Amino acid sequence: MKLTLNEEQNYLKETALSFVSEKTPVSHLRQLRDSDDQLRWDKDIWSEMVKLGWSGILIPEEYGGSNFGLTGMSVILQECGKTLTPSPLFATGVLGATALTKFGSEEQKQKYLSKIASGELTTALAIDENSHHNPNICELKAIKDGSNYLLNGKKIFVVDGASADIIIVVARTSGEDDDVGGLSMFLVESDSSNLKTVKLDMADSRNYANITFDNVSVDEKMILGEIDIGLEPINEILDVGRIALSAEMLGSCEKAFEITIEYLKERKQFGVPIGSFQALQHRAAEMFCEIELTKSAVMAAMQGAEENSNDLQRLSSLAKSIVGETSHLVSNEAVQMHGGIGVTDEYDIGFYLKRARVAETILGNSTFHQERYANLTGF
Amino acid sequence: MNDLENFRVEVKDWLDKNCPSTMRAGAPADTPIDEVWGGRKAVYKNPDSKLWLDRMGEKGWTMPTVPKEYGGGGLNKEEVKILNEEMFAIGARAPLLSFGIWMLAPVLLEYGNEAQKREHLPKIIKGEIRWCQGYSEPGSGSDLASLATKAEDMGDHFLVNGQKVWTSYADKADWIFALVRTGPKEPKHNGISFLLIDMENPGVSTKPITLISGKSPFCETFFDNVEVPKENLVGELNAGWTIAKKLLQHERKFISNFGLAAGMGSKKDVVSLAKKHFGEDEGKISNPIFRSKVIDHKMKEHAFGLTLQRAADEGGKASAVASMFKYYGTEHNKRRHELMVAASGVNGLAWDGNEFDDSEKNLTRAWLRTKGNSIEGGTSEVQLNVISKRVLELPSG
Numbered sequence: 001m002k003l004t005l006n007e008e009q010n011y012l013k014e015t016a017l018s019f020v021s022e023k024t025p026v027s028h029l030r031q032l033r034d035s036d037d038q039l040r041w042d043k044d045i046w047s048e049m050v051k052l053g054w055s056g057i058l059i060p061e062e063y064g065g066s067n068f069g070l071t072g073m074s075v076i077l078q079e080c081g082k083t084l085t086p087s088p089l090f091a092t093g094v095l096g097a098t099a100l101t102k103f104g105s106e107e108q109k110q111k112y113l114s115k116i117a118s119g120e121l122t123t124a125l126a127i128d129e130n131s132h133h134n135p136n137i138c139e140l141k142a143i144k145d146g147s148n149y150l151l152n153g154k155k156i157f158v159v160d161g162a163s164a165d166i167i168i169v170v171a172r173t174s175g176e177d178d179d180v181g182g183l184s185m186f187l188v189e190s191d192s193s194n195l196k197t198v199k200l201d202m203a204d205s206r207n208y209a210n211i212t213f214d215n216v217s218v219d220e221k222m223i224l225g226e227i228d229i230g231l232e233p234i235n236e237i238l239d240v241g242r243i244a245l246s247a248e249m250l251g252s253c254e255k256a257f258e259i260t261i262e263y264l265k266e267r268k269q270f271g272v273p274i275g276s277f278q279a280l281q282h283r284a285a286e287m288f289c290e291i292e293l294t295k296s297a298v299m300a301a302m303q304g305a306e307e308n309s310n311d312l313q314r315l316s317s318l319a320k321s322i323v324g325e326t327s328h329l330v331s332n333e334a335v336q337m338h339g340g341i342g343v344t345d346e347y348d349i350g351f352y353l354k355r356a357r358v359a360e361t362i363l364g365n366s367t368f369h370q371e372r373y374a375n376l377t378g379f
Numbered sequence: 380m381n382d383l384e385n386f387r388v389e390v391k392d393w394l395d396k397n398c399p400s401t402m403r404a405g406a407p408a409d410t411p412i413d414e415v416w417g418g419r420k421a422v423y424k425n426p427d428s429k430l431w432l433d434r435m436g437e438k439g440w441t442m443p444t445v446p447k448e449y450g451g452g453g454l455n456k457e458e459v460k461i462l463n464e465e466m467f468a469i470g471a472r473a474p475l476l477s478f479g480i481w482m483l484a485p486v487l488l489e490y491g492n493e494a495q496k497r498e499h500l501p502k503i504i505k506g507e508i509r510w511c512q513g514y515s516e517p518g519s520g521s522d523l524a525s526l527a528t529k530a531e532d533m534g535d536h537f538l539v540n541g542q543k544v545w546t547s548y549a550d551k552a553d554w555i556f557a558l559v560r561t562g563p564k565e566p567k568h569n570g571i572s573f574l575l576i577d578m579e580n581p582g583v584s585t586k587p588i589t590l591i592s593g594k595s596p597f598c599e600t601f602f603d604n605v606e607v608p609k610e611n612l613v614g615e616l617n618a619g620w621t622i623a624k625k626l627l628q629h630e631r632k633f634i635s636n637f638g639l640a641a642g643m644g645s646k647k648d649v650v651s652l653a654k655k656h657f658g659e660d661e662g663k664i665s666n667p668i669f670r671s672k673v674i675d676h677k678m679k680e681h682a683f684g685l686t687l688q689r690a691a692d693e694g695g696k697a698s699a700v701a702s703m704f705k706y707y708g709t710e711h712n713k714r715r716h717e718l719m720v721a722a723s724g725v726n727g728l729a730w731d732g733n734e735f736d737d738s739e740k741n742l743t744r745a746w747l748r749t750k751g752n753s754i755e756g757g758t759s760e761v762q763l764n765v766i767s768k769r770v771l772e773l774p775s776g
Contacts, residue, residue: 002692003685003688003689003692003693004689004692004693261771261773264773265772265773265774272774272776273773273774275773275774276773276774276775276776277776278764278767278776280773281763281764281767281768281771281773282760282763282764282767284767284771284773285706285762285763285764285766285767285770285771286763288703288766288770288771289703289706289707289766292686292703293679293682293683293685293686293707294682295686295689296682296683296685296686296688296689297681297682297685299685299689300685318678318681318682321678322678322679322682370671370674370675370678371674373674373678374663374670374673374674374677375663377677378650378662379650379662379663379664379670379673379674379677
């Protein structure tokens, strides 16, 4: 495994950087937050991303994608993270595309993947049921009813759940609460009757929903993969998501750090730039080291996914956990080092703090992934 | 067969004939083990250690990339990789540990004149001369450039007077590479020269320093009217600071890699010690609070290892990154030893006697020794200064 990007991946990264710098600086997110827009991402921006081919990066060529791989997708998200750019890229381009590519039937792939690639269809993955991510526990039940399944239960904190066309729902089809063998995935249209979506207002101003299923009837053709497919395959999707999200979080860390270093050079007190104070210099240097370690962990996880590493679960948890910890450090220090202006809404740095914390809770926070890493390693 | 394949066959064959059986995997368990540093004062418990050093030294394979005219192996990168792989395959012991190889030789190759390279490099490579480093002084630690050991120009030689401290293994070394003040009136960085001094010269004396670990890897080294030939000046007069900084980079890289490598291959692992002393519960360390510290530590270690790999994959980096590795590697090594001691409880603080086994007594001393890691070769605080100024380009105070 080589921990460097190839030419193609570098090219994607550069394209993404110039795109987000030009089209979606942080003011874009601020504008969405301050408008009445309920989507929380911009349709025109999404169309442009689709035109650049981003929605199809994880989709095989026969379904209209480019199959450039997870590293390519992750470096784009990393750049998006730098300006906190909201878009369906994560929930649709990563989670939806991966779930369908890995487990979809030929018919499902034909029907949905090309529409994801062309930007006509967005998806969301409904997995969490409690305040903490824990895919081992699933109470939402799907019970067979003729050639259909009846879904009953509630999913919370569904990323892009307030706008997605198709919700990929993890449901219990056998066993009890923590029996991970009895889990299945269903593709549920978001306008299904008896499905109730409540939009969530989270600190990072992005698109989330709680979704209640009250006898939602789903055709058995809409099962994704086999019935009782179990947690392992679901985890494959989640790990791809965790790695891509880690890259986005890394991008946010890098940018928040860069903004802070610039501020340390500009801001003067006692007649000198505050960056000349050793008390601040050493904290900045320590952040630099932590960010370097984080880059390596994220790079190893991306490359591990490219190469189907048998250590991928551990690498994924390493990346998500370390980037979570580093975002804590960097976002807190960024606010503190900015002083008074850092806690004002007018200044952008607060957006980085808010996004850092919400992103950390998606698909498992640092504690979750530390426990998982330790169990996988045998601690 | 291409050239590299031929080379691999040659290397295999040579190792097969020349690497003594006690110097490779499968050696009898009671084989006495030498830490081979070479030099005029070396003593060997196992004669094979000397034989292995001599044979590898003769081939120049202790520094395989150095050109043959300087006693090196004259190998290219691909060939070195093959040599390392074949040595690894038979579990060959390192023939020579050497500050000459790690620190001085790279500097001589870059700044030394032809005569110096021809004189000193072959002896370093063969392990005939053991070198030590004379940098710090009692009054010059982190502020190294304030050093006061003076070398006066006496026409045909320098007259050296002063004192060095923290000279590693000076009592066992043959020669010392030292920073000396040759320009007392120049600004402090511009009056320093890099001098090679034979420690057999009259006026050179050493005195070991006992550390909190009970061991004495370092000495004080005194120079009392020592006459040093002019030809032993490396680089220009008063241009020693540039060479000193370059050498420090080699040293920092070495310390951070060494600390980590020493820890990762070790059986004395935090996890196994914690399981042994706290107990195990379905494969988990029983004490949940301690377990969480171990997990955090091991994950950081994993990420640090990946960072070393990434730096190598990126093809080597600037000096500031060497500072990051030095800072993080040594601080991490300190934390690792703190955890091992804490995991071991009373058995982690044994000093002497028969109630504790050797690995426990060694742990105590190793733990205490790590306290020096973040001081020697530039303190952690100095490394953070370097990162702030060179990488982050923060303004000077």
